[in-house]
Amino acid sequence: MTVSLTLDNVTAHYGSTQVLQDLSLAIAAGELVSLLGASGCGKTTTLRLVAGFLEPTSGSIRLGDRDLTRMPAHQRDIGLVFQNYALFPHLSVRDNVAFGLKQRGLGSVERKAKADTMLERVGLSAFAERMPAALSGGQKQRVALARALVIEPPLLMFDEPLSNLDAKLRVDMRVEIRRLQRANGTTSLYVTHDQEEAFSISDRVAIMNAGRIMQLDRPEVLYQRPANSFVARFVGFENLIDMTVTERNGASVKATTPAGASVFLSQDVFGAIPDRFVLAARPDGLAVTRSEDGIPVTLGIRTYLGRAYQYQCMAQSGTYLGNGPLTEPLEPGTAASLVPVPEQCCILPSDA
Amino acid sequence: MRTTLHPALLMIASLIFAILIAPLFIILGASVSDTSYLTFPPQGFTLQWYSNIFEITAFRTTAITSLQIAFFGTFLALLIGIPAAYALNRFRVRLPSFLSNVFVLPILVPEIVLGFSLMKSITIGLDLPVYTTLLMGHTLLVLPYAVRVVGASLASFDFSVEEAAISLGCPPLKAFLTVVLPNISAGVIAAFILAFITSVNDVSISLFLTGPGVSTLPIQILAHMEQFFDPTIASVSVLLMLLTVGVMAIVEATLGLTFLTK
Numbered sequence: 001m002t003v004s005l006t007l008d009n010v011t012a013h014y015g016s017t018q019v020l021q022d023l024s025l026a027i028a029a030g031e032l033v034s035l036l037g038a039s040g041c042g043k044t045t046t047l048r049l050v051a052g053f054l055e056p057t058s059g060s061i062r063l064g065d066r067d068l069t070r071m072p073a074h075q076r077d078i079g080l081v082f083q084n085y086a087l088f089p090h091l092s093v094r095d096n097v098a099f100g101l102k103q104r105g106l107g108s109v110e111r112k113a114k115a116d117t118m119l120e121r122v123g124l125s126a127f128a129e130r131m132p133a134a135l136s137g138g139q140k141q142r143v144a145l146a147r148a149l150v151i152e153p154p155l156l157m158f159d160e161p162l163s164n165l166d167a168k169l170r171v172d173m174r175v176e177i178r179r180l181q182r183a184n185g186t187t188s189l190y191v192t193h194d195q196e197e198a199f200s201i202s203d204r205v206a207i208m209n210a211g212r213i214m215q216l217d218r219p220e221v222l223y224q225r226p227a228n229s230f231v232a233r234f235v236g237f238e239n240l241i242d243m244t245v246t247e248r249n250g251a252s253v254k255a256t257t258p259a260g261a262s263v264f265l266s267q268d269v270f271g272a273i274p275d276r277f278v279l280a281a282r283p284d285g286l287a288v289t290r291s292e293d294g295i296p297v298t299l300g301i302r303t304y305l306g307r308a309y310q311y312q313c314m315a316q317s318g319t320y321l322g323n324g325p326l327t328e329p330l331e332p333g334t335a336a337s338l339v340p341v342p343e344q345c346c347i348l349p350s351d352a
Numbered sequence: 353m354r355t356t357l358h359p360a361l362l363m364i365a366s367l368i369f370a371i372l373i374a375p376l377f378i379i380l381g382a383s384v385s386d387t388s389y390l391t392f393p394p395q396g397f398t399l400q401w402y403s404n405i406f407e408i409t410a411f412r413t414t415a416i417t418s419l420q421i422a423f424f425g426t427f428l429a430l431l432i433g434i435p436a437a438y439a440l441n442r443f444r445v446r447l448p449s450f451l452s453n454v455f456v457l458p459i460l461v462p463e464i465v466l467g468f469s470l471m472k473s474i475t476i477g478l479d480l481p482v483y484t485t486l487l488m489g490h491t492l493l494v495l496p497y498a499v500r501v502v503g504a505s506l507a508s509f510d511f512s513v514e515e516a517a518i519s520l521g522c523p524p525l526k527a528f529l530t531v532v533l534p535n536i537s538a539g540v541i542a543a544f545i546l547a548f549i550t551s552v553n554d555v556s557i558s559l560f561l562t563g564p565g566v567s568t569l570p571i572q573i574l575a576h577m578e579q580f581f582d583p584t585i586a587s588v589s590v591l592l593m594l595l596t597v598g599v600m601a602i603v604e605a606t607l608g609l610t611f612l613t614k
């Protein structure tokens with residue numbers, strides 16, 4: 001049985017400080033959605049609201065046809081994997097895994113059988129009798145995962161479950177989590193501040209900032225078509241240039257930086273371009289050339305990237321990062337131009 | 353390389369140790385003295401003062417009262433102290449910070465003052481039976497130990513473990529009893545022992561709260577000394593000391609003494 005999770009205009013406070021603001025989020029049945037954002041943006045708070053450890057000030061939370069908003073935490077039936085694992089220190093690995101089954105009134109034989117099956121699935125059969133203190137981080141992580149999975153909850157939630165593991169194990173474990181989640185088709189909410197992790201594991205990712213969701217979309221869309229400056233900067237569009245349209249000529253648009261430099265953009269590529277917008281480009285979206293058109297810049301430090309040279313480019317309107325071809329290394333101090341590479345750029349609504 | 357201790361340090365350390373230990377030896381010596389008055393060094397050797405304790409009914413009844421009061425007082429203090437310590441730690445960010453100090457106040461107030469005010473307010477004010485008053489006084493006396501020691505244990509407890517239990521379907525009270533309590537049991541035991549010993553050895557509070565027919569052992573010792581001044585006092589003291597040492601030995605063997613100072 002897979003169900004959907006819906007958060008509707010949820011606002012949350014700690015004391016008098018607001019930490020979540022009108023947050024709405026809908027996760028389809030069987031889908032894995034990640035919350036991605038900097039430290040303190042409210043990811044854990046969102047999980048705690050859904051888990052029932054915090055009550056929303058306003059708004060509602062629904063899981064399938066159940067209204068969770070004011071339901072006591074222990075009745076919600078949600079599998080939770082904590083950042084620090086939160087294993088029961090006084091119980092063996094097997095008893096840790098069987099804990100939820102015991103609460104559900106299963107007999108000891110059945111509990112043991114189910115716990116052992118789950119331990120086998122996470123590759124910990126040999127450790128059933130061990131105490132948590134005698135496990136490595138990765139093993140604890142798998143016990144935490146097994147403990148949440150074994151109750152076959154309609155919703156799984158993960159709070160940065162891999163942040164304490166080394167890089168190699170992190171990759172292995174996230175593949176494993178994804179495999180188990182897919183196999184059971186469990187609706188999942190996953191929290192991380194690691195972009196690669198979020199993008200690789202999720203069906204959709206919600207990028208959060210200061211208690212709001214800035215954009216919720218498939219990783220591909222977030223990566224290529226961010227909806228606003230915040231998301232753009234988050235996914236590596238390091239150049240954000242304020243532009244004003246000064247001339248329209250059919251599909252061709254002439255846009256000017258605050259310092260007066262102009263570039264030409266085609267509405268055939270970008271769609272309708274508003275009068276004021278932000279041009280967002282990754283370094284490879286701004287070509288460094290010796291030609292006369294484009295934004296005039298003075299080149300700064302050059303770094304070798306293997307596939308191209310990257311230059312720090314000082315323009316009157318700001319400092320940008322652009323890439324130039326390997327065939328023609330340019331020296332610092334050289335005058336050059338920055339020309340947008342249409343396929344690598346985005347048009348974003350103006351912040352002002 | 354061997355570190356050599358400065359001779360002055362050695363001397364001072366030995367001196368302090370001697371000052372701490374010597375009275376205990378003096379009492380031990382006095383308790384076997386074959387004289388009808390307290391004296392040191394002992395003259396002769398006899399165990400009659402030890403058997404004398406058991407012949408004086410007052411010693412037996414007050415000893416029983418002392419143990420009862422210590423046991424139930426400590427039990428009550430834990431019953432109040434554990435939830436208090438839990439709340440103070442669990443909701444630390446939400447509670448005003450002075451609250452945790454409130455529970456230490458009884459330690460800071462001179463015990464004499466505490467005893468006197470309890471007598472004024474409970475014994476006289478409420479007119480409760482002596483035994484009840486005594487129990488309440490001792491509960492109050494040892495409550496700070498319960499809150500502090502259990503609190504220290506809870507301070508290092510990861511409350512997300514409790515939340516994990518709740519998320520797995522365990523109701524909050526059951527989660528506290530089956531998940532939190534087993535993980536702070538060492539702290540609870542330590543609190544019990546500290547509180548118990550404090551209660552058994554207390555004079556100041558009992559002095560005000562004992563009354564007709566109900567007294568504690570230390571008060572009985574005082575009363576006896578005023579009348580007789582014989583080595584019975586010393587022998588009772590030795591037994592009290594042995595009780596304390598015995599309890600400490602159990603702590604040392606099971607948890608390690610450093611545990612109490614944590």
Ligand SMILES: Nc1ncnc2c1ncn2[C@@H]1O[C@H](COP(=O)(O)OP(=O)(O)OP(=O)(O)O)[C@@H](O)[C@H]1O
Pocket residue numbers: 014015019037038039040041042043044045046193445
């Ligand atoms: N118990 C609390 N009392 C008051 N404020 C809190 C409390 N817990 C968190 N906050 C505040 O709420 C905000 C959101 O916290 P939250 O734990 O949700 O962040 P997060 O996105 O999970 O961050 P991280 O990646 O560091 O875990 C932060 O600004 C934090 O300071």
Ligand SMILES: [Mg+2]
Pocket residue numbers: 043044045159
């Ligand atoms: Mg967090």
